[in-house]
Amino acid sequence: MEVNGKVALLTGGVGGIGKCIARALLENGASVVLFDLNNEKGQEFKQQMEAEHGKGRVHFVSGDVTKKEDLERAFKETLEKFSYLDIMLNNAGIGDEKRWEDMININWVALVRGSNEALKIMSKKAGGKGGVIVNTASIAGLMAYTFGPIYAGTKSAVVGFTRSHGA
Numbered sequence: 001m002e003v004n005g006k007v008a009l010l011t012g013g014v015g016g017i018g019k020c021i022a023r024a025l026l027e028n029g030a031s032v033v034l035f036d037l038n039n040e041k042g043q044e045f046k047q048q049m050e051a052e053h054g055k056g057r058v059h060f061v062s063g064d065v066t067k068k069e070d071l072e073r074a075f076k077e078t079l080e081k082f083s084y085l086d087i088m089l090n091n092a093g094i095g096d097e098k099r100w101e102d103m104i105n106i107n108w109v110a111l112v113r114g115s116n117e118a119l120k121i122m123s124k125k126a127g128g129k130g131g132v133i134v135n136t137a138s139i140a141g142l143m144a145y146t147f148g149p150i151y152a153g154t155k156s157a158v159v160g161f162t163r164s165h166g167a
């Protein structure tokens with residue numbers, strides 16, 4: 001996919017994988033809105049990316065993907081700052097069987113909400129000009145994962161949801 005000139009919203013944007021995705025997008029000419037719970041790391045990474053790629057192409061939104069109002073604010077700020085959304089990356093996730101309800105809400109419920117909100121903007125059926133949704137799953141969603149059955153359940157849900165939309 002050609003990402004040059006495109007606008008991406010990335011949840012879990014300052015975690016290990018999120019940072020790698022953000023860098024790759026910026027290096028290839030996209031603008032990126034980073035959305036993450038970790039405000040300190042977010043501000044720091046935003047500054048670092050601006051120093052490397054120039055001001056105006058990175059925006060950070062601090063918030064919790066499980067809070068509807070926070071997620072909606074991320075979409076609002078994306079449109080205010082960049083006028084459109086081309087790429088939605090639902091990447092925020094945790095692997096903690098002890099926090100299983102939080103994990104279901106972060107890995108699965110918020111990912112569905114993020115996809116639905118993105119579709120409202122990007123879907124050609126809704127008057128948008130199209131786009132791409134990328135959902136971070138895991139090998140644990142494709143095979144038995146004895147260390148984390150609930151984690152595996154959330155990621156299986158992500159695989160089924162994404163394949164079904166894709167088809």
Ligand SMILES: NC(=O)c1ccc[n+]([C@@H]2O[C@H](COP(=O)([O-])OP(=O)(O)OC[C@H]3O[C@@H](n4cnc5c(N)ncnc54)[C@H](O)[C@@H]3O)[C@@H](O)[C@H]2O)c1
Binds near residue numbers: 017036065138
């Ligand atoms: N690291 C791996 O080996 C691996 C393997 C397969 C899949 N994954 C998946 O990749 C994704 C990213 O994982 P990672 O390895 O970068 O993890 P990470 O812990 O390094 O980063 C996750 C980021 O998500 C943020 N986050 C957590 N809860 C949040 C919330 N409620 N609202 C907003 N942000 C929140 C954290 O602050 C963090 O910055 C996850 O969905 C994970 O399940 C990771």
